Amino acid sequence: MKFNFKFLLITLFICSISIAQNKGTISGVLTDKESNNQSLPFANVLLKGTKISANTDIDGKYSLNVNPGNYTIIFSFVGYESVEQPVTVTAGQTVTVNQILSSGGYTLKDVVVKSAAVSKQKESALLLEQKNAVEIKQSIGAQELSRKGVSDVSGAVAKTTGITKQEGTGAIFVRGLGDRYNSTTMNGLPIPSNDAEKKNINLDIFSTDIIEYVSIDKVYNSKFFGDFAGGNVDIVSKDYKGKGFFRIDAESKINTNAVGEKNFTLQDGPSAFGFSKATIPNNPLTQYNFNTLQLDKKTPLGGSFGLSAGDTYKVGDEGKISLFATAAFSNEYASRTNGIAKGSVNAAGVAGKDLDYNYLSYNTNTTAMLNGGYKINNNNKINFNTLYINTSAQKKEESNGYIVDLANDGNGYIRRNDYEKSDLWVNQLLGEHKLSERTIFNWGGSYNIINQNTPDRTYNTMNKVAGGYVINSQSAPNNSRYFQNLKETETAANLSVAYKFKKDEDGLYKGKITAGYNGRFKNRDFDATQFNFKTTTFPVSHSGDIVDPNNLDLFYNQANFANNFFTISTFRGGYQVPDALDPQVYSGDLTINAAFVNTEYRFNKLTAVVGLRAEHILQNVSWNTSLDPTGDSNELKKTAFLPSLILKYELNEKQNLRLGLSKTYTLPQFKERAKFVYEEFLQAKFGNPYLYASDDYNLDLKWEMFPKSDELISVTAFGKYIVNPINETTVNSSTNDISWANTGDYGYAAGAEVEYKKTLWTLDTENSQKLTGGLNVSYLYSNQELNDAKVLKETKGTIPTNFTNKTGKFTGASDLLLNADLSFFNEWNNKNSNLTTTIAYNYFSDRVSAIGTQDKGDLVDKAVGTLDFIAKSKLNKNFGLSFIAKNLLDPTVKTVQENTSGDVLIRSYKKGLNVSLGFSYEF
Template identity: 25%
Template sequence: MSSMQKFNFSRVGRSVLLALSTATALVSFGALAQDTTEPAAQSEEDVERISVSGRLMSSAASAAAERREQPYVAELLGMEQISRAGDSNAATALRRVTGLTLVKDKFIYVRGLGERYSSTLLNGAMVPSPDPTRNVIPLDMFPAGIIESLVVQKAYSPELPAAFGGGNVNIRTTSIPLQSSFNVSVGVGYNSLNSDDGYDYAGGGDDWRGKDDGLRGISPELAAAQQQYGVLTPINIAEALGGINAGNLAQAETIVRELGTSFNRDIDVERKSVKPDFDGSLSFGNRFELAQNVVFGVMTGISYDRSTQNIEEQERYYSVSGDSLVPLNRYDDIKGTEHQVKLSGMLNFGLELGVDHRIETSTIYLRDTKDEIKIKNGDSIETINENNRSNTDTNITYEERTMLSNQVRGRHNFPFLMDLAIDWQYTDAKARRYAPGEVEFRYLNETQADGSVFSFLRRNQNAVNYSFSDMNDNTENLSWNAKLPLTLGKAEMTLSGGYAYFERSRDAQTDRFNFDTVGYTLQQLSGSFSEIFSDENILNPANRFKVSNVTTQADDYLAAQMIDAGYAALELNYDYKFRLNLGVRYEDFKQISLPLNADGDISGDITDSVLLEDGFYPAISLTWFINDDLQARFGYSQTVVRPDLREVTPVLYVDPLTDFKVTGFAGLQSTDINSADARLEWYYDNSNYSVGVFYKDLENPIEAVELSGSDGNLLMSFRNAESGKVYGAEAEFLQQLDMFGGEFGSIADNFFVAGNLTVSESEITIQRFPGANLTNLKRSLSGHSKYVANLQLGFDSDNNKHNATLTYNVFGKRIAFAGVNNKDDAFEQPFNSLDFTYSYNPLESMTVKLGLKNLLDEDVEILQQGEVLQKRVEGQSYSLSFSYKY
């Protein structure tokens, strides 16, 4: 029986079906899968150093020293660097690494390659993403307080997963402390957009914990009705009651009306003053001597962050004209408020047995909850040519993203076995995206002859849309690595090898319901939402209210992945003149993604849902130690980037980051990447400089493309282009300003500057697709910026009581999505970010910190045809915090 049967699925009644279908597919169609033993290319090399921050000169220099010793180029950001720069989470910290840009405050782009080309590990383990639209973990979920360091490896090495594109981020969490520690901090914040009142609704309840209080989810009555009747139409219910006749139909209509009262309808939007942001954290760690050379350690912590930000956006509407979409010379204005709660907890234990053996456990819980209200005033197809009519669209979105990771890992040295070293880890992790009670509805506004405006909820079979989504992603990850050092004359060698196993099971489902208001009069529809859908109005037969679950659009799917991998590698250091690292990884990859129809059965041909690959992925790196201060690196590798589960599942969904409708495509192929790098690094005292070049060749790169739509809204999907390439140069520096003499020189000693610059070009060749009339068949890669720059000026006082950092970051314009129907590509414009952080330490154990973000007050803009297609006002953010530690 196929090993794919090890997948576990939570949905009752489907586990057997999935296991059998998966096994059948893999066995029956295994011969059809192409042999992908070809190396899947890619490597990323080099580069990268990043930002330092007040009083960070020493920590920045030590990080550079650690990077210098890495066999494959990597960058390390320590806890001190992250804290001093004022970065609140992993995503904002990584924005400062050479060649890295931050997208939507969540995802990292490396060297111009989109988030699909980056991967994330948690303490060396693959973990699931709670974002159903991205394979990578949203890095904003990891608060700075639980991070010990961030390691960015941009050159592939065979102990890493072969799914390696631009780079790999390993989030290393705090472990056994070196001494007893206690930390507490509190802070407040404010955004300039919050000077006006925000939006809220009573039916949201009090969700300060970031957890729904039960008002939004599907009611027990509604869940029972779906279980009993399936499709909630009077005819279907009447059949379930015993047959279609007048009595059963009347009873069925009564049941439908009563089900309408089980929805949360207390969602009248109101204006409320915005509370200041608040965050707090508490952590404790200690180590205990249990016996001679036996140490037990514990580290625990919790953090909480509550924030509110008003929303100001604009969107240009496209109307349909023949076969093309025509932009209008007016915009839809979007106002709203986003309430966010982030909660994290950590509990780690460790046991040290002398210096040779160490075992640790780590439990991490992350919760990120967003409650958002958006109100859009503008036009639609129905009102586009009518000057006296407009729409007001209201969208209420609530989502909880959670991740729970349980990990045990060990490191062992065996001096009696030629100093053999072994490390291992086992991780069981679960991620969930729970989005109950998303609501959308539209009011029409008609200007009367006397100038007054008459507003009413549209009279339609789909006047109100409710959706309830739930996605669960479960993973298991096991790996071990062994290293054996050997010495032959002037040559020091290390033989290494290891094994890794990973499996994932995903269960995603969405229930959609519509309110039918065709039986209402316009006067009845002119009230507030709660008035229109009061119990009295819903239960009144004269209004002919109906609720129905949407069955024409299937959003449910089941998916599974399994990876078996092994690698072997050699490191050779000859007389400290040259260091050669070479190795190869083998991976056997299996994936199945099964869209389900309204009845819960598999939709489509199962053979289209199976992806089987196996291949060898080599990497080689050569370091030449020119002298004590100067070294050169050269590297080459082959890796692969595989399509995400959602991208290969042909179901329709709305991308929560762009609000675009997106559908998957079952025919996607993996992208093979060949990467080459060369880099020169100079280290001198506390300063360091580097310059490098890189080249990547991509076969079958996956691109987001716009399909033809008829409603003026963007419909996105994914296709393989024919080929692509990325090449460029990177440079960075860290310099203390101590080269000046005289009185000015003594002052300059307290300052340092750090910066990096990446300039690059990219090009893809893409063919035409049915339903997508692409404008440019040769263009840059989506998400690619031709330049990325960081600059940092730091100050440390002589007594270490004052330190400050001024940080600047900018990226070049990048394609948000490719143009179709003779439209230009849409480009996100450069965003100039200028941030300032100042810290005052009245006592060694106390810190007061002031943070100022987006001092240039920049907005996010996407332009197409020379016109603003989308605009988002970011506002300026201010924060003040106090921390105490001993």
């Protein structure tokens, strides 16, 4: 047996050598003519009349082992003209066949179905774009978002290097720089904010169902508006390609804190679908016609339902129309437990408000989008996008405890019922025209409308006494109803012409000049009215009347109002004042006209882009508010010249070295310059009309390597120097209100980022089972001057400060950020079925939320780590299931005041776990 076994091995070895020697090899590289002969991955290589085929790798390379003979190779890629090449194969030899593919002469019959799924939704395709692009940027596509269980854009960008999400909001921090330093676009065109207090729109409202990918540019180039220091988030809407489909998605979801609430109640009135809009009642100062204050018990079980469809249609010999539409509704409940809230804490750590904190909420999102693309011919393409999003947030915040001068015995009680509704309508028209082999003309225009309303926010302050509660009316605003309306319209235009020059011996252009115009025209109208309800003490006092907090309608009603139990007034006065119902208002106008020119040139392995942008900015703000009842206005003008330089050096086929240098600026926002008071729960903010723009200087140096199509290793060093930085600061006053100021002459930040994506284990060459991992880590150091004299002088004494320290960190800046994920992918049933399971972890270290004054320390959000588990399965060609569990560690979210005597806990709570189960069916 031993002899026979050896003989068999020798025989098989000789046969295998013989077979190998009888075969030949066809290999080569495919390149993309439309991208200046960059490598073309994932293209099809097929031997005509056989089943022998291959796909090119990330570097465009392919290899086929075949028997000797004459063949015809077919090279194809979706959207490109197929090419056939004859080839003769000789035994034991390698034949090299390189090929350039072009979109010229493309027709639908040339599409190879196997490649049709390749798009910028795929991780590998986005990594390829990152590798080939001259700009320094990151992108995250629909495939990666699905794998990580991300359902909205704010969650998407928080998975990328150097970015964190602000707790409880959709706002993000890029390299420690918050809302004011960032910008948001959709398909390259700006979109307005849906929040009166924010520059950027809440990214939570954008479902990942509507996006192809999200691009994050942290390095400036002249195509962007100059109000840029942290980064620009560009939401790229789906551009459907492929066969027609119709898909149904449904999901159920719970928050463990919410379902654990024995009595989950919210104010009665708002509809479950989030389209309610309460208005100021008739005769509000002379009659009590306000909505009920009663609470309605809810069953805190959320979910979502969505429909989406897409198809493409051939028009003539060269034309094609592509359509994609989606509509979805989702809702969710949330609760924050074990809550603590302190306010007006002095340097000794003594709190003016020492309360527990309870929070319940119900949120909705209704989204509808239609995208239409018309490829007229190979040289002309037009796209139209329209998107409508309606969101609502209903919240109930309650606190019990000590309030200085109002509840010195610790018997205070505060409740605020809040309902916010916003609807956004985005309309975009974009075009691309190839005027000649050298010249391409791109254009785009948008018209956007945002309406944001706070219809009937209620605020009540009471004291617990023997037998129940009494209303505290020591100050009229202690019990109030608040109505706010914001409407913003924005028109934007992008125009650019790119001209290629300097053709080399291979017929490729080494240089390109791009010149263009950007315009942005924004208008905001804001009004707010607050009705204050003060319990009367004369001629009969009702300040001691016992009330039921859960049925305040028994006290606040028309009968009691007619019997003088309480009075109603605005900040202007009661019904006796002629203009008492005139709301507080402010309006803002922003006009930006910009011209830019970019020159790109390739010096063999080095490519340089030199840009210059000129902008003229005009921002007007006018107001008539409780802080300034006579009204006033303020104008900010700025002309900015913004140079930029980007260098890319190709170390080899898989490695790049990049450098970015630029100058930008940071504008104050409308609400920051309008003299209006913004009331938050236990906190108030007001605007500073003397605020002005900062100037920013930016530096980036990055090394990156792409070992395989879905792998990446990169290291980045960056630095920013900001002149006259703007900060949120506590005003030196008895109320400890917050305002905004240019708090010093300078500020700077420096740091490093590391990103690593790796396929850790593959079972076979078809990748039917594989384990992948990802890790990105960021370290940041920031410092800025804090100068009381500068603030007092520039605000003409209206914003007195007393900074505890002469220097400090940027607000929102974490020293350390970390994202990590581990995914296992398994495929079976002829690739019709699969399962992906992912564990994802996110961590940010301590970060300053507000600068300390009057010997008080900074307010600091303490470090938090979150762990999520995601499982998604495609059971067959049509049916899919998902299970997602987020915030598995359920850490306590804390904010402290870092006093010299020790940290004082200002706020803390737990969010609970969010668990969802979903299914999808595609026809």
